[in-house]
Amino acid sequence: MTHAETPGTALITGSSRGLGAVIARRLADDGHPVAVVYRSGTEAADAVVADIRAKGGTAEAFAADVTDEAAVTRLVADVTDRLGPVTTLVVNATGPQPEADPTTVTWQDHLDQLTFFVKSPTLLMQAVVPAMRERGGGRIVQIGSDVLERVLPEMSAYTAAKAAQHSLTEVWARALGPDGITVNTVAPGWIPVERHAGAPAEALAAYAAAVPLRRMGDPEDVAAAVSYLASPGAAFVTGERIRVNGGHTLG
Structure with a gap:
């Protein structure tokens, strides 16, 4: 995407709810036609699309398993047909993040996390880069985590996969830079969304108290x-990892 171009199509995975839905609405506000991608929950995805359209934006909902190669290929083709070539890819989709002592974590536990944070991003990147190259540039933003700095023993599989994900960001930034494609990671702290609805108030308060800005993130x-x-x-x-956590992991 060059300075002179109007915003092109933004594809956001896992955007029927949570962080992805808010990101989709924000990029629509910025003028991007938005592909709201979801695996389940058609009504939630349609609601995000309706919100965007109500404000004058352009959006469509697309159901896809972004861990499946054929599904990703179809997804990008469908988005291109309906909204235009993808110029901004936001890799946000995630799955369950079970907690376990590292001495009990299985190889399958690691594979489950790597599927979401290494396999899926790779498939998506490979699917959108040809069109970005044709247009002379694009943006890839991965949603990471500040868990790398927090070193939580019960989150070893998730942490390892998130570390691998950001390593991809750095390698892709170097590889795709000559094509005008930037690749970066946004690494949030604990940002309460729908799936945290049952979090104890005392846990939220304790976390916020440890954040230099003294609040939870939005x-x-x-x-x-x-x-x-x-x-x-x-x-x-390009190649950066921006922590959005109110300074929670400052040394």
């Missing part, structure tokens, strides 16, 4: 970082 904080990285203003930013 999904809009993450969406703002993604918006920046997708904008012309971030044209010279």
